[in-house]
Amino acid sequence: MYRYDAIDATLVAERVAQFRDQTRRHLAGELSEDDFRPLRLQNGLYVQRHSPMLRVAIPYGQLSSAQLRKLARIARVYDRGYGHFTTRQNLQLNWPRLEQAPEILAELAEAGMHAIQTSGNCIRNVTTDHFAGIAPDEHVDPRALAEIVRQWSTFHPEFAYLPRKFKIALSGAEADRAATLVHDIGLHARRNGAGELGLRVIVGGGLGRTPVVGAVIREFLPWRDLLTYLEAILRVYNRHGRRDNAYKARIKILVKALGPEAFRDQVEAEWAPLRGGESTLTDEELARVSAHFAPPAYEPPGDDDRALACHLAADRAFARWVGRNVHPHRQPGYRAVTLSLKKTGVPPGDLTAEQMELVAGLAERFSFGELRVSHEQNLILADVRGRDLHALWQRARAAGLATPNVGLLTNVVCCPGGDFCALANAKSIPVAEAIQRRFEDLDYLHDIGELDLNISGCMNSCGHHHVGHIGILGVDKNGAEWYQVSIGGEQGLDATLGEVIGPSFAAADMPGVISRLVETYLDLRHEDERFVDTAHRVGLAPFKARVYGERREVAHA
């Protein structure tokens, strides 16, 4: 993974000093809340329901064991002993004190981490595929390009006060595991017929109040032009994006208003004078950054498959976990493992300091001391030998991190919701937990098969409910919390936005509603058909009939 050099370390240290002085001036009354707000946001500090929230950047989701131990220490010393992993591969601490924020940032800097641009109307943390570099379906390892984009966007002076936040996601694989079509910019790294590296450029995707699947504005951008082209897109957006209404300020609204073709023409016109200029990437730079992502020292294939087969035959619970939480690897003998942060009763994505330390140790013991955060709010050990899987599983299970539910209904993607977030209309964590309890029977859960359930506590859609096979959105009606349900959403290259099934429900009804949706699917499914496929084939009507036919009296207008 990327290791800081002197320049990276200097920048982060100078940022800590800058923010320390800004915080001091704010606490001394020299810097008003209005003036301080964008400064603290660009250092990851929100003001939440109970206290500030600090969002730590985990660039494109990559962490070392040492960094995870540092996060554990910070959670323990400055917070309440846990952290929350987000859908954008970051870590949120819910209870830090503002006065201590500069200290926390200084500790992060010691481990080569920061909270820069994790909030505010600027270019946010770039995200990518959690199987980058190891996935069998990968065309190009996107991590070096992601790091190059991270560096370019960090403290970009021209783009720190954009109309609204700006998110970039990058994927290099056949499947899209980075939600690239619902980002402000999505990039698909590819090689063309001549073997040259380039990127498909997608703009104007997004969730939130106005969900949109992005539009391709360039099929193949030569990689050396990546930064100049991003600069052109950002400049067009910075100058022409709406600033009169925060709900209409994302780039998707500009792209929609102009039409993707006219938007592309403006970008191309802005790009023409930049093309070939000093920000054009060099072979040396790509080689320098790529060297940080060289494959680890894999051992030659051994008896991994045989050892694994023995354990699979002997242990059904282990086999169930392997079936869901272990993923193919391009290196013979190796697998990738998802440590599920979706155990029933634990808020989705939460991890205690003790678990962080344990996972850091597992990564060291089994996966070259590195791990990744997935946008589904789980942790990934990317390079595990097949013969080590059983030992890893036993340790993970003892720590509550081996729920065999990746891709299944209880792997709920969920924002912090009204329990923590000041923006939320409704709580999301208790709804997730009630649904998880309803589907605790593993045989039933596995029989239902692949089902993405996403919950957002408000229209900001941090839980990506629009692209859940079942999506739940918390809404406020006259001060009461209600939940709107949609079905048929899908992430990936076939990204589809779900359709609302009808009037919303009270929290207590939600497990029953989800049960009836699932029963409808089980009644109607064809063989090997996932929930979302059935929903697309049969449409909303049978689901609505089952849900509302029996429950008309509680449905709310």
Next chain:
Amino acid sequence: MPRHVIRHGRVIGDIWQVLVPRPGERPEAVALPEGPLAVSLAVWKARREELLARATPVGVRLEPGDDPAAIAADLPRLALVAVHFPRFADGRGYSTAYLLRRRHGYRGELRAVGDVTRDQLFYLQRSGFDAFQLRDGADPHAALPSLRDFSVAYQAAADGRPPRFRSPLPGDPRHG
């Protein structure tokens, strides 16, 4: 008390007057005061010949929505371009500055005015501004250290610094 501005890293007295017509005032008819004068784009368009004929320096003040291309041909004759920030969170002026410097080759004084505070100075400077008139009541002397918040940068902007990958560290073996 005379107004002060920060220019090239020092606090100096301000010689400029700025003329922006009030609502209802016609740019064609507004009185032009004596001395160095910067005017709104509307006044510049209406009174360009008259202003260029004066013996004293002239400048233009751009609003966030003004296209810098509108004054590109006149830039060699302008001693000041002021870019107005009605709210510091409105970042359009950063792109205006970039375009003036890098696209249109402006070499004269480029001044950020309006809701400008010390915590924006570093980015403003990197975007091409060399002069700053802080918001009313702010102490320009206290703000000077913020121009030096960072000693290194990753990316190129409009301050002449190359991107880091074109500026090897002294003695860095990776760059031979």
